Amino acid sequence: MKRNESAMRVVAETIRAKKGLSLGIVLAVGAAVAASLCPPLLLGRVIDAMTAGEGVPAVWAIGYFALLALAGLMEAARESGLTVFGQAMTHALRSRLMEKMTRLSADELSRQEPGAVAARFVSDVDTVESLFTGGIAGMAADACKIFGILAVIWLRNRGLALVLLLLLPFLFWFTRRVQRGMLAAQMAKRRAVGRASSLVPETLKCIRTIRCLGKEDYMAGRYDEAIDVGYRAMEKTNFYDAIYSPVILTLNAVVVAVVMLLSASGNARVLTLFGMSAGTAVAVMNYIGQIFAPVESLGMEIQTIQSAIAGVKRIDEFFAREERNPTGEACGQEPTDAAVELRHVTFGYDEHIVLDDLSFRILPGERVTLVGRTGAGKSTVFKLLMGLYTPGSGDVLIDGRPAAAMAEAERRRVFGYVEQTFHAVPGTVRDQMTLYDDSIDDEAVRRAAALVGLDKHIETLPQGYDTPCTPALFSQGEWQLISIARAAVADPKIMLLDEITANLDAETEQCVLRALGRASEGRTVISISHRTGAETGRLIMLGGHNAASA
Ligand code: ATP
Ligand code: MG
Numbered sequence: 001m002k003r004n005e006s007a008m009r010v011v012a013e014t015i016r017a018k019k020g021l022s023l024g025i026v027l028a029v030g031a032a033v034a035a036s037l038c039p040p041l042l043l044g045r046v047i048d049a050m051t052a053g054e055g056v057p058a059v060w061a062i063g064y065f066a067l068l069a070l071a072g073l074m075e076a077a078r079e080s081g082l083t084v085f086g087q088a089m090t091h092a093l094r095s096r097l098m099e100k101m102t103r104l105s106a107d108e109l110s111r112q113e114p115g116a117v118a119a120r121f122v123s124d125v126d127t128v129e130s131l132f133t134g135g136i137a138g139m140a141a142d143a144c145k146i147f148g149i150l151a152v153i154w155l156r157n158r159g160l161a162l163v164l165l166l167l168l169p170f171l172f173w174f175t176r177r178v179q180r181g182m183l184a185a186q187m188a189k190r191r192a193v194g195r196a197s198s199l200v201p202e203t204l205k206c207i208r209t210i211r212c213l214g215k216e217d218y219m220a221g222r223y224d225e226a227i228d229v230g231y232r233a234m235e236k237t238n239f240y241d242a243i244y245s246p247v248i249l250t251l252n253a254v255v256v257a258v259v260m261l262l263s264a265s266g267n268a269r270v271l272t273l274f275g276m277s278a279g280t281a282v283a284v285m286n287y288i289g290q291i292f293a294p295v296e297s298l299g300m301e302i303q304t305i306q307s308a309i310a311g312v313k314r315i316d317e318f319f320a321r322e323e324r325n326p327t328g329e330a331c332g333q334e335p336t337d338a339a340v341e342l343r344h345v346t347f348g349y350d351e352h353i354v355l356d357d358l359s360f361r362i363l364p365g366e367r368v369t370l371v372g373r374t375g376a377g378k379s380t381v382f383k384l385l386m387g388l389y390t391p392g393s394g395d396v397l398i399d400g401r402p403a404a405a406m407a408e409a410e411r412r413r414v415f416g417y418v419e420q421t422f423h424a425v426p427g428t429v430r431d432q433m434t435l436y437d438d439s440i441d442d443e444a445v446r447r448a449a450a451l452v453g454l455d456k457h458i459e460t461l462p463q464g465y466d467t468p469c470t471p472a473l474f475s476q477g478e479w480q481l482i483s484i485a486r487a488a489v490a491d492p493k494i495m496l497l498d499e500i501t502a503n504l505d506a507e508t509e510q511c512v513l514r515a516l517g518r519a520s521e522g523r524t525v526i527s528i529s530h531r532t533g534a535e536t537g538r539l540i541m542l543g544g545h546n547a548a549s550a
Pocket of ligand 2: 379420498
């Protein structure tokens, strides 16, 4: 089962939730472009008035500066709006990703590479943010500016507009070429720097082996190689950096010179295209200077959009992953009076079959022990019972309902799970037992601690149950007791005990077993043991002949 979620849907929801802000950004983009197009026109008029010997009204001068200030203000407003919007969007995307992760099955999660999942949350979300804050908004602003400048120049001097139209494709191609070359060189440099810096600690770590085998020159050679690659890549970035600005400036100068020469040519046919007043000449020169910057940014924005599209795809792949069924609906199995029943269950992790046609029944209040060699699948049976995995075939039934269909909230009231290895959670002593479940009150926590005989010890801690936990706060045996208290605190119907006494000394083991005896009263208890003599109740054998029950 999966919900219809995607990165773009989250973005659309953010736009809807922040309607005012989104509209403000669009208006600021438009206003900034319009305001930046006006000052050269005004400057042209001032110069025309001056060359004609007319006075220049003060309001024109004030207007000129006011327009420049307005353009700056609008750009600042656009950037601030985009930053706020970007934050809202990354917040929404990250929370949705986290919600999605909590809905994934343990099976699906165990197949994920932790680094790759972390990258979805961090870098992929960042690229989607930059798609909107930098990429699309910047591209819209730059495209508007280029078209605006071309339109104004077309109205003022057709010839120049035609020259620019011919020149722009070359300019764009050249800009992209330089940017691609620069990006490739920067990546190569980053890789080389990474390799060179990892060689130093690697050499230090293996220094004894290097000395013994006389490999000092070999390591020095490898380091030289890595820094050589880095220097060559650096030279390439310097080259691209060095050529771009001079080429653009020369192009700018050549266009201005050619247009000025043509406008001063005196040829009537040329003048119909290129003729202009002194004021217009100043204005168009100003515009030519302005048109190069947006072309350069456009190239960068295309790059941002390309990497963001890959980020969006990766986020959508994550959203599309299969979810477990959290509804807790029964699916029409034959009724059973067993607390726990496995019917012809076959299960494996990917290709590796662990349980093959396993069947057993455990009645309410019964005590059984799963026995089998290491790797026989005993802990796996517990994970199937708790619905963390679904069987490849067969049924896993808890009180007659499929285990995987059990609602999240119900699971803790049904199962108390004492894990093979205890995992502390960040937080206080109370948090270790409640696992942040607010419905478990202080009295239940105290009762659980008393059940395992740790209540007195916890009360002597500086902040009692509110003491923040560190690994040194309890001994290994005491952590094991906390683990039993965690299982018992929600008063579950079934206790699952996985090898809980494996690493304890005889005295602590007795203490843990007594605590368990008290915690297990009146419940169905399923234990795991591969030590003979530690079994209680009926035995269920795993491994070799799976379906056997003794
Ligand atoms: P032990 O007595 O050592 O605790 P066990 O009977 O509890 O062993 P399981 O932990 O159920 O054994 O593992 C059974 C098999 O499944 C093992 O071969 C193990 O390598 C494999 N296995 C367990 N968990 C996973 C997993 N998440 N992904 C892939 N394989 C797994
Ligand atoms: Mg195990």
